Amino acid sequence: MFRRRSLPWEYGVRNLLRRPTRTVLTLGALATVILLIFVVVGFIRGLERSLAVSGDPSVVLIYSLGAEENIENSAVPARTPALLKASLNGIRQREGVDYISPELYLGTRVQTGAGGQGGLGLIRGVTQTAPLVRRNVRLTEGTWPGPGEIMVGKLVAAKLGCDPANLAIGEEITIEKQAWTISGRFAAGGAAYESEIWCRLPDFQQVLKRQDISVVALTLTPESTAANVVLFCKERTDLELQAVGETEYYASLQQHYKPMRLLAWLVVLLVSGAGVFAGLNMMYGAIAGRIREIATLQAIGYRRRAILLSILQEGALLAAAGSLVAAAVALLFLNGVAVRFTMGAFALRVDAICLLVGCGVGLMLGLLGALPPALKALRMPVAESLKSI
Template sequence: MTLPFDYAIRNLGRRRTRTLLTALSSALVAALLVATTAFVRGLEGTFSGAASPDTVLLLSVSSERDVVRSTTQAGLASLVRASVPGVLAASDEIHMGTSIGLDGGARVAAGFVRGVTPSAYEVHDALTLVEGRLPGPGEVIAGRLVARQLGASEAELAVGASIVLEGAVHEVVGRFVAPGTTLEAEIWTPLEPLRGLAQRDDSSVVFAKLADDVALRRLELFCDRRLDLELDLVTSDEYYGELVAYFVPIRRMAHALAAMIAIAALLGGANTAAASVNDRIRELAMLRAVGYGRFQVVRSMLTEFLLLGATGGVIGLVLAELFLTGGAVRLAMSAFELEVDAHAVVVGFVGAIGLSVAGVVPAAIRLARLPIAAALAED
């Protein structure tokens, strides 16, 4: 004999409060698993996506591969292009964290500014200007995530708005996107005016785009020969790979948080399933007595919790879609977008269902082993 499928469905409506709470716990688990996965994948994708196999960085040896601490000779990009065949483009740049004045200087936030020359747009080909134009002296362009990184409104960074940078008012004349990179949380402005405002006579780094591996070896030879420049050549794959490794502890904390959530949900599900069996022990034993086998009764119980887990999982995915899609996370002077993709959705939904089913296993084992006579005698 086989228990009808609607028996499991009717049981869900008999204890509505417990059903609702169990479904909501599954929804919470699904939403939090999606959020954790989206955070980790967004963090990894932003830094790894910024790497380009044909691009290298020239930093000062003493900088320990930190572009903000690095200082290179002004005009180094022109020297590199003239001295090394196969360098397609080279960009002198200043990278600096500084205070950004918003609302006419009434409010200040910490932001990341990059001083660039026209060559930068040849090297960083992931950047696309989507609004306005390229900046001139006293002007800036802002990445898509700058407003969220600064904790400002989009209107404060819109084209035509003004910000205060190094004590001088700058007009925002353009907006750009660079999907999957750290550039979207940056403000770009012409190099020479920024150098004057920052009272610097050097640059931070040179980004160079190379034609092939032969050009890379030539550039390495150039750095080895020009000891007076004290240069450290790093490929962009290596540089951004080190940044990803730097954030490994944060990713581990996110995974630990997800694991704690899963364990709490598993224990809660097991407790709920045990209470459900105890409340209905005589009813379930009666089903056994009238001819339904252990497997059929246990399967019906598993079906109930599978339905609850699936319903809660769908609710959790809807909540994640509403509140996480398009969201960004601020991280120091950068920001990255949460990546709610198919992978995150699968993790959230499968996690909610899996934990619901796993939680009912101890109660199902007890139910299968319990003698019918002893179960009928229980109060």
């Protein structure tokens, strides 16, 4: 008997259109699963990008030896910047101004709005030299803070969990029982600073009744290296200081959050596995009503391989459509959405890798979901299948 090689491409497309209700429901289920994958992968990519862009290769952080990797617990004398300036060579200068930024960094309760809403905020007291060292920070609205004023990063509202309208220029917020007026807003190219509140260092010291600082950030010339600063801190044991390159510091945070990122990838696998089983359930139901059709195709001369490829084609088409729908929703509504986190806040990032993972998993769901029920239907005897209802 003559065996036909393959079914026409239009056959699979027409099969999807013959059952519009089932097709739409299957498409919606696949798109929902893939969208969940986009959310998780976007979370991972956003966290990684926030830490990656926060470090500057030419910047070195100097803080107390006992603070380990937590700068909030650091306390160094206020004279440390002057001591470093006098003892170190290779600090960048411009028009007689040293690129040295003394900073007081603290996490504390912040209240916003008339109802006193707010949450845990990250406050950084800085001086006029901070923009020289923190080169990715740029003022987007308003002015640099004066006495009793602050400026807020673009993700502060997400970090505090408050209405962004409460952080408009001219509004007041309460930090350490002190009212502060918002004078400006800033962005930092996705860096961790975007979830911080900045104010003048002397004002913050006065409110906290502290004379020390948390960290000294300095920018080195291209000829100098962070190893010189590290060696100086190790030699001057009386100062109890430690130094680390800013890129190395945020790389260590990457390692600190590695278990969480692994857990997120595990969630991707679990969601994918659940999607495969859901796809199996849907495809078993879809193929159960097509057993006579499949047997008829075999009876008129189509090979089992050709029928299998046609069924897989239908699953791939549904999965591709679901992936496109989920990708469109993710790009329009998820990309850039701020997420509150322990280290502050960051934006979900639906980038090329996120799209590749999500769409790849989507296609896998379509193919793996259609394969087992199709093989089961094709193994049944033709005569028995033709009698099925």
